[in-house]
Amino acid sequence: xxxxFAPSPTGYIHIGNVRTAVYNYIxxxxxxxxxxxxxxxxxxxxxxxxxxxMLIEDLKWLGLAWAEGxxxxxxxxxxxxxxxxxxxxxxxxxxxQNGNAYHCYCTPEELEAHRKEAAAANKPIVYSGRCRNxxxxxxxxxxxxxxxxxxxxxxxxxxxIEIDDKIKGRVVFDSENIGxxxxxxxxxxxxxxxxxxxxxxxMMKITNIIRGEDHLSNTPxxxxxxxxxxxxxxxxxxxxxxLGPDRSKLSKRHGITSLRRxxxxxxxxxxxxxxxxxxxxxxxxxxxxxxxxxxxKQIDIEKLSNSPxxxxxxxxxxxxxxxxxxxxxxxxxxLFIPYIKEAGYDPxxxxxxxxxxxxxxxxxxxxxxxxxxxFIGIFLAEVLEPDEETDMLLKEEDSKKIITEAYEFIKTNxxxxxxxxxxxxxxxxGRTGLKGKKLFMPIRGILTGRLKGPExxxxxxxxxxxxxxxxxxxxxxxxx
RNA sequence: GUCCCCGUCGUCUAGGGGUCUAGGACACAGGGUUUUCAUCCCUGCAACAGGGGUUCAAAUCCCCUCGGGGAUGCCA
Numbered sequence: 001x002x003x004x005f006a007p008s009p010t011g012y013i014h015i016g017n018v019r020t021a022v023y024n025y026i027x028x029x030x031x032x033x034x035x036x037x038x039x040x041x042x043x044x045x046x047x048x049x050x051x052x053x054m055l056i057e058d059l060k061w062l063g064l065a066w067a068e069g070x071x072x073x074x075x076x077x078x079x080x081x082x083x084x085x086x087x088x089x090x091x092x093x094x095x096x097q098n099g100n101a102y103h104c105y106c107t108p109e110e111l112e113a114h115r116k117e118a119a120a121a122n123k124p125i126v127y128s129g130r131c132r133n134x135x136x137x138x139x140x141x142x143x144x145x146x147x148x149x150x151x152x153x154x155x156x157x158x159x160x161i162e163i164d165d166k167i168k169g170r171v172v173f174d175s176e177n178i179g180x181x182x183x184x185x186x187x188x189x190x191x192x193x194x195x196x197x198x199x200x201x202x203m204m205k206i207t208n209i210i211r212g213e214d215h216l217s218n219t220p221x222x223x224x225x226x227x228x229x230x231x232x233x234x235x236x237x238x239x240x241x242x243l244g245p246d247r248s249k250l251s252k253r254h255g256i257t258s259l260r261r262x263x264x265x266x267x268x269x270x271x272x273x274x275x276x277x278x279x280x281x282x283x284x285x286x287x288x289x290x291x292x293x294x295x296x297k298q299i300d301i302e303k304l305s306n307s308p309x310x311x312x313x314x315x316x317x318x319x320x321x322x323x324x325x326x327x328x329x330x331x332x333x334x335l336f337i338p339y340i341k342e343a344g345y346d347p348x349x350x351x352x353x354x355x356x357x358x359x360x361x362x363x364x365x366x367x368x369x370x371x372x373x374x375f376i377g378i379f380l381a382e383v384l385e386p387d388e389e390t391d392m393l394l395k396e397e398d399s400k401k402i403i404t405e406a407y408e409f410i411k412t413n414x415x416x417x418x419x420x421x422x423x424x425x426x427x428x429x430g431r432t433g434l435k436g437k438k439l440f441m442p443i444r445g446i447l448t449g450r451l452k453g454p455e456x457x458x459x460x461x462x463x464x465x466x467x468x469x470x471x472x473x474x475x476x477x478x479x480x
Numbered sequence: 481g482u483c484c485c486c487g488u489c490g491u492c493u494a495g496g497g498g499u500c501u502a503g504g505a506c507a508c509a510g511g512g513u514u515u516u517c518a519u520c521c522c523u524g525c526a527a528c529a530g531g532g533g534u535u536c537a538a539a540u541c542c543c544c545u546c547g548g549g550g551a552u553g554c555c556a
Contacts, residue, residue, distance in 0.1 A: 008556050043555055108554060115552090124482040125552055150554055168485065177483045179552055186554040193556050217484055217551040240486075240549090247548060275492095278505095282493050286504045305493085307486045308549060315492070315506040325519080364519065425515070440516035452517045 001033035004206050005066070006197070008040040009051035012258035013058055015311070016212065016242040016250055019276045023239065023304060024210050025064045026277060029296040036204055037069030039080045040197070042190055047082075058259045062269045063292065068204075076204040081196060088191045091199055091229060092151060092184065100228040101184060103149035104131040105142035127152070127180030151185035153195070153225060161220040166237035166301045168213070173220040182221060198222045202231040210301065213238040213308075214249075237301050240280060240308040250311050266339060266369025268327075271320040279312075280305030289322055321367035333359045336372050343373040345380045354462070361458045375453055379462055383474040384449030393451065394479050398434055399442040405431045406446055407476040410469045420468060421460040446475045 005021045007013060028035040037056075041047035056071055068074025078084055095101035111127070118125045132154065142149070155175055163171045184195035201209065216238045226233045244254030256262060262272060270291075277295050278288055281304055290298075324332065336359055340347045347355060358379045362372050377384060386394060393399055405428045415423040429439055441451055447468060448459065460468055 006556085010556080040556060046555080104554095106554095111554085119481070122481040126482090171484070173484070177552090179483090183554050188554080190554085192554070197556085212550090213485060214550055215556090218556095220484095238485085243549075245491085249549080279492065282504085284494085286494070288492090288505060309493090310491055312491050312506065318506060321519090365517095429515080435515065437516055442516095444516060450517090454518090455514085456516080 001028075001031050002036060002205050002207050003028045003033055003210065004036040004038055004201065004204065006038040006040050006200075007055060008043060008047060009049070009055050010043060010046040011051060012260045013055050014250075014257050015259055015262070015276070016257075018059075018062065018259050018272075019242060019279065020211055020239070021059060021064060022062075022273060022276045025066075026292065026296045026299055027208075027210060027301055029292070030299065033208075034067040035065075036074070036076070036206065037066040037071075037079065038200060038204065039070055039082075040193065041080055041082045042193065042196065044082075044190065052080075054260065058263065061263060062259065063273060081200065084196070084200070085191070087203065088185075088196050088199060092191065095153070095184070095228060096151065099154065101151050101153050102132060102181075103134075103139070104152045104181075104183070105134070105139070105147045105149050106131060107147065124177060125179065126177075127182070129181055132181060148187040150183045150187045152181040153184045153221075153228070155181050156224065161223050163216075163219050163223070163236055165216075166208075166235060167304055167306055168216065168238055171216065171219075173217075175220075175224075178220055178224075184225070194218055194221050195225055198225045198229065198231065201234055202226065202229070206234050208235045208237065208301070210237045210239065210304075212241050214241060237304065239304045240306055242279065243308050243310045245310060247308075247310065254311070255313055264370075266335075266366075266371065267316070267320050268323045268335070268369070271316070271323040274323070275316045275319050280309045289319070317367050324366055324369070325363060327363070329356055329360055329363075332363055335369055336362075339369050339372050340376050342370075343376050345376060350380070357462055361454045361462070365454050374450075378448045378450070378453055378459060382467060383471050386445060386449045386475075387451075390445040390449055390451050393441060394445050394475065396442075398432070398438055399445070400479060401432045402428050402434065402439070402442040403446060403472075403475055403479050406443070406472045407480070410472050417464045417468075418461045420465065421456050447471055 003024045005024045007017055007021070024035055027033070037059075039052055039055075041052065052070070056069075066072065068076060068079065070077075070079040092101065096103075114128060115125050131149075131152070155178060157175060159175045161173045161175065163173075165171055182194065183192055185191045200206075219236060219238075223233045242250045244250045246254070250257055256265070259272075263269075273292055274288075274290055274295070277292075277299065278290075281299055282288075283290065283295075283298050327335075333356055337347050350358075358376075362375050365375060366372055394403065406424060408431075409424055409427045413420070413423065425439065425443060428443065429435055432439070440456075444453065444456060445451060447456060447463075449471075453459070
């Protein structure tokens with residue numbers, strides 16, 4: 001069994017395509033099959049080498065791996081379509097010679113006009129076949145005009161093409177409504193996706209194709225090409241697409257769509273992998289947090305979802321939090337460090353043990369790695385500006401009482417850093433009669449500048465006596 | 481327009497003729513733990529798109545309608 005993932009490097013890789021890659025990876029893992037990475041870069045306008053590099057980097061970051069590809073090599077290379085033109089050219093010659101393809105001299109403008117006409121008349125958009133049997137004289141006329149022909153595949157008439165799809169079941173297309181003879185080589189000599197995908201899959205000995213259902217209507221064309229070339233078509237499996245909340249194909253206007261952005265925001269590769277494979281599949285037990293090995297054990301091609309799935313940003317975040325809290329301290333510390341730097345602190349200046357204590361406290365509070373940026377100052381800053389909601393709270397009369405008492409407290413305090421918070425709370429409680437939320441939230445505000453955050457019992461021993469005192473003085477001066 | 485695919489709580493899904501008063505998870509609401517926000521635990525809310533068949537019996541099989549998506553490129 002040989003599988004492939006074939007992205008085109010026209011931008012940061014889209015999360016929907018990543019899901020397809022993940023499925024291929026998992027199924028390959030399950031059956032111990034080879035996974036091939038092929039770069040489909042024939043769209044010269046949009047493909048770049050930079051995107052290819054980033055695409056591979058992102059996929060590797062996610063934890064995917066492949067047996068053959070442009071970076072790893074392999075016996076069926078090259079693995080970039082732009083480097084395989086010679087192969088395609090030979091096949092095109094063959095098709096031209098045995099009458100399965102022909103030159104077409106129609107210009108894009110003419111074709112566009114024809115399409116518009118058909119659309120206006122509410123007729124199906126089909127290529128007229130004008131150049132299918134073009135007399136030699138006409139050809140010469142066009143050549144003399146300087147027109148460069150494209151190559152079209154000659155569609156057999158009155159045949160129905162049957163796909164035995166592993167997910168969709170049996171799907172049948174009639175050759176009549178495939179849209180007419182389709183272009184396989186552009187007039188500039190660059191061959192087109194629907195054509196070369198067939199050649200590459202055959203030459204690379206691909207046995208199974210798992211891809212999005214946006215490719216389902218291309219499949220009959222590909223099967224026809226395969227037959228004309230004498231290839232046995234692979235086994236197909238078309239899974240449902242990823243949609244946005246409005247149920248259209250997930251796109252930028254719905255939120256983040258590129259794997260790279262998720263990575264930057266501090267999503268974990270394991271969580272992403274888990275969520276993506278769970279989007280359109282469920283385990284028998286109903287459990288949802290699984291390692292990739294466990295998923296590979298349980299999942300199967302036929303069980304992949306048939307219908308489209310709305311991407312649930314909230315659930316992904318929840319799942320990420322589950323992973324984040326489970327990670328061992330040394331691993332999660334390394335992952336957090338870049339975000340601590342982003343927040344403007346230098347982790348190298350902090351003693352390793354101290355840093356790990358801080359991380360172990362903050363790990364409990366974060367769903368995303370980047371969220372540490374809003375908490376880290378609680379430990380590393382000297383004094384903190386209260387945020388808006390904290391400011392509102394500290395302006396209240398009850399809060400002012402507590403600020404005053406806290407200030408009194410530090411003047412006479414004899415507690416050490418570990419008993420400080422307990423002593424402060426009882427002191428303030430005893431003097432003001434306030435308790436619960438009324439008591440605790442202002443103290444949290446005074447010490448951290450925020451209403452949300454890690455346990456004060458954890459925070460105060462870490463920041464110590466001096467810093468606590470400074471922050472209380474600061475708030476006293478500010479509000480009283 | 482035409483072709484193809486899809487249709488169970490708001491979302492991801494389980495279910496594939498009787499075990500369905502339809503199960504789980506996220507979200508949401510309420511409660512408990514935490515002298516606080518969060519975490520965690522418990523409870524609740526909430527769905528078979530509609531209409532016809534087939535059958536003793538339909539979420540499950542068939543047909544129609546409706547709704548959604550995709551394709552219809554010298555993009556992939």
